[in-house]
Structures are given as structure tokens and as C-alpha cells.
Amino acid sequence: MAFDVMRRASLHSMRDEGVTGMTDIGKILRGARLAAVLGLALAISACANQAADNAGGAGGAGAAATPGSQQDFVVNVGDRVFFETDQTELNAAARATLDKQAQWLTNYGQYSFTIEGHADERGTREYNIALGARRAQSTRDYLISRGIQAGRMKTISYGKERPVAVCNDISCWSQNRRAVTVLNAGS
């Protein structure tokens, strides 16, 4: 689990640095991702080689990810959406990401997946567990509305227990209020 989180962060960094013209992703979202990358600088350097190996070596990892692979999903589709403080509604950027996820999941029907709901640290533990569950649920409902079978997905909430960004300001909190679509490794 911990390694998966690191690897996704490293792939994001390559995407943000190596791919241009990402007009479909909002400026805020992109800035937030970069903040997370800075926060995980050590993890990135430790994992970059692995990611490059997986992606075939030379060039941008995003370009090299095998279509239909887990890397392809994380790098070229985007595995996560973000939420406003104490909110569970999907904003326009989140819906755009989930539209792409739905398209990809339709194309690659062999995958089952888990939607992880998370909250930032500015809430009490029990409430945040329920809040993360709501975020996972709204993500699930949206994917179902886009034609993905409910039987392919599970949800889980981690509340505030698994932040990806660990500073104590808004740049990190906005990173941690998220729902992440994690493809099941065995599927």
C-alpha cells in the first residue's frame, strides 16, 4: 500500500513535468499535484528508477505506459479526484477526471477496482471516516452513472489516516481530500 502511494506520486510528477498542453486539468489541481510531489521528494527519487523501468526506460513515462496497463490508468487518465473542505460533491474538474476514468474502465473491462475515500486532518477521526466513505460513494455513484458496473467496484474509507501530503497548510490539505480509484492488482 505505502509503495503504491509513492509510485503514483512519482508518476504524477513525470506527467506534470513531461506532458504539455494539459488544458483539461484545472490550474489549481495541477498546482496541488506539484505540491504533493514536492512534499514527497524523497519518495520520488527512491521510486523514479522503478517507474522508468516499468514504463520502458527512455522518454516520458506517460508516453511510454502500455495502453491498458495500471500505469496507463494512473498516468494518462488520472486515478484521483479532489474535494472542497468538508464537501462530498464532485466539482467540474473531478467530473472530467471521472469521465476519463469511466471511458478507460469501459475499454478495459477486465479490471475490478477499489475507490478509497480520504479526508484532510482538519476534522475529528470518526467523522472523517464517514466523510471519506461519502466521498468514495459519490465517486462510485458517478462512475455507475457513466455505465460502469457496480459489481466491479468496492469502496473503503481511510478518513484522515492516510494523507499523501504531510505539511500543515492548505496546499497539503487540498491534496488529502480525495477519492482514489485503485485498480486491483490481480484483475
Next chain:
Amino acid sequence: MNNNILNNSNLGLNRRRLLLGAGALAGSLTALTPRRAGAALRLEITQGNPQPMPIALPDFVAGSPTETEVARNVTSIIAGNLQRSGLFAPINPAAYTEKITNSDAVPRFADWRVINAQALVTGRVTKQTDGRLKAEFRLWDVFAGQQLDGKQYFTTPDNSRRIAHIISDAIYQTLTGEKGYFDSRVVFVDETGPKERRIKRLAIMDQDGAGVRYLTRGDDLVLTPRFNPSTQEITYMSYGQSDPRVYLLNIETGQREIVGNFPGMTFSPRFSSDGQRVIMSLQQGANSNLFVMDLRSKQTTRLTDTPAIDTGPCYSPDGKYICFESDRGGSQQIYVMAATGGPAQRISFGEGHHSTPVWSPRGDFIAFTGQAGGQFSIGVLKPDGSGERLLTSGFHNEGPTFAPNGRVLMFFRDPGQGPSLFTIDITGRNELKVPTPSLASDPAWSPLLS
């Protein structure tokens, strides 16, 4: 023989025998005719800003030189307990003029009046021929020149810490008129490792932070442990190999089981006041509702059914009511309903959000986590919603739990570098950090062990 108490080496002491023993006075002590407890010297702790009572605690006399160290340790544990309560001010032993060499003799009260000691505790620890320890103490009213209390206890040598806590409670009760809270434990979540990959283990310790023992290994994420009021059992939430669930754990045997067979995530558990049921939240789609399971019949009952987050349930001490938090009105607030469910009454109307309600064992207050303006507070209000007071505020206080006598709260504070445990009086005074081996969160205070 009634005095043969505390002769079990484990901590699962027989409550009835302990109570019998604690009330029994040895012949030599009764010969000194202890006066009715607290008749003259009484610390008024229910109002105003009490000045800590100066109290002298010379080292307990050792029955023989081999008991010197344990006698000194027992004395220092008692002094530490009384000092941390904020109600007593142990006097520096350097000021003592009388050296206590015989705890059966009446002290020279004039020597203790000179240093303004209002109360004096003398005692002795003796190793018996059967290997057990005998610990005895006398509590003296220095100005009246009379004995207020005197008891003796027998235990195995590894139980000397508990003897010290039990004596501390006896002193506290005689001098304040209220039960103490020193012979109690705290279960909490020990935290190690970086924030994004935190290892969390259940741990248990004495209320003063001593004797930490780990109950889980850290393989699974564990949260919100709570004590069973009547047995050596806790309930908590754990992320095991499958969905997160509420578990029961027997502290003595290590035996563990999932509570109920619910179709989704269960969390935020707490025992009923009689220990026979566990109340918790069940996640159903976007909603969290309250359910209770009878631990004997395994029957489950739904208590709330709202399109909201209902969580943090806690029974009143008489078992008739449940307080909990809900965002059914738009934000996290505290509600009270009958233990059988049904309509719930919102009771928190102060500024901001109110969550993690917990009912005092005395029934007089509900403590909570308050959130307003980016600050997280620990506060109390009365069960009818009146009298809300914030005791401490900042970033980020959370999760209060009451001491067995309802006069002290423990909670955790995480300013950003990681959480630590603190205590504070319900008056808002005497905030103290509780020592733990590493980061610590989610404390839950046990009932009195004896």
C-alpha cells in the same frame, strides 16, 4: 483473612475481595482509633480556585533493608499522583525535620506544623515470610493532631505500583470526599513512523504513563479503542485484511473477535454502561447510522435512520440515554436520544461544530471536541445543553475521555508534528502532558480497577 488482598500477580484482581480488604483495618492500626474520615481536614474541590493542600510524604519505612527501594518507590508514586491531581502540593522532603522510623508511632505534629504541612502520610513496606509485600499507611491531620485513615494491603512484589495507586486513591478520597482515579489505566493508540505511513498499535498503561504494554503489533491500522466498564476487554476499530470493522479484544488473553456480521464498515464503537452491548456506526452508502449489538444474543438493533453522519455514540452512566454527533442539521452537533432510539434532541448550540461527545461517569457533563475558526477545543456542557465551557483551544485538540471520577479529562493534541496525550481538570485548570514512549492518540480511560 480479609487483609489478604491483592495477592494475585496479574492485574485482573478480584474486585469483591479487594473492596473487602480495602475496608479492613489491621488491629494495630485500629488501636490508634482513626477518626471519621475527613471530619476536620477536608479540601473543598467543587468550587472556586482551590489552593493545593500542602502534604508531607516522608519515605515509607522499610521493614528490612531489602525493602528500602520499593518503599521509596511507593512513596514517590503516591506523591506523583497527588501532585499531578493539582489538588495537593507535596512538600520538599529536604524541609522535613522529623525522620519517620516507626510508622506505628504518633508523629511529632509540631515538627510538621512548622513546615505548614496540613496532611502527613506515613507508611511501611514489609516483605512477609511467604514472599508477599505488606504495605500500610496512615494519613494524619497535622493541625488537629489526629489520624484520619489507616489501611494495610498485601500483594506480590510486582504489584507494588498498584498498591501505591490504591493508597493514593484512599488519601484523595479521605481529603476531598470524592473517589479518586489513580488505580486506573488508559488504553491508547501508539504511533510511530512518518505521517503518511503511520504505524498504529494499541497500547495500555497506568494513568500516570507507567507500565506501557502493547496489545497489537502494528500490522493493521487500529483506531478509537474503548474500555468495557466491567471486564478486561476493549472494543476498537481495525483495518484488517478485509473491510474495516469493530473488534473486541480481551486484554488478558489477547483473544480477538469481530463484533457482529454487518454488511459494511463499522466504526466508532463504545460499550454500554453495563458492558453487555456495543454501540457503533454502520456505513450504509453515503450515510452512517447507529446500531447496537447485544454481546450475548448477538442481536443487532438499528437506532438511527437518517441521511446523515451519525457517529461518536456514548451512553449515559445510567444507561438510559445516548449522546452522539450528527450532521443531520447541516453541521456536526451533539444530540441526545433514548437508549432505545427514536427522536433525538440537539443539545449543542455554541459556536462552530461539536463532536466526539462522551458522558461523564458522574453524569453531570458531556465532554466534546469543538471546532470553530480553524481551532479545535476540548469542552464540556451539561446534558441539557446548558453551561458550555471550552477548557483548552488550539490546533489540534481532539477526543476527550473522562477519568473514573469525572473530574479530569484526557485528550490528544497534534500541533502538526504528531499527537501527544494531555490531561486537564474539568475546571479548565492543571493542563499536563502525559508521558508516552512515542506519539500517542485516542486515549480511553478505564474505570477504577478496585
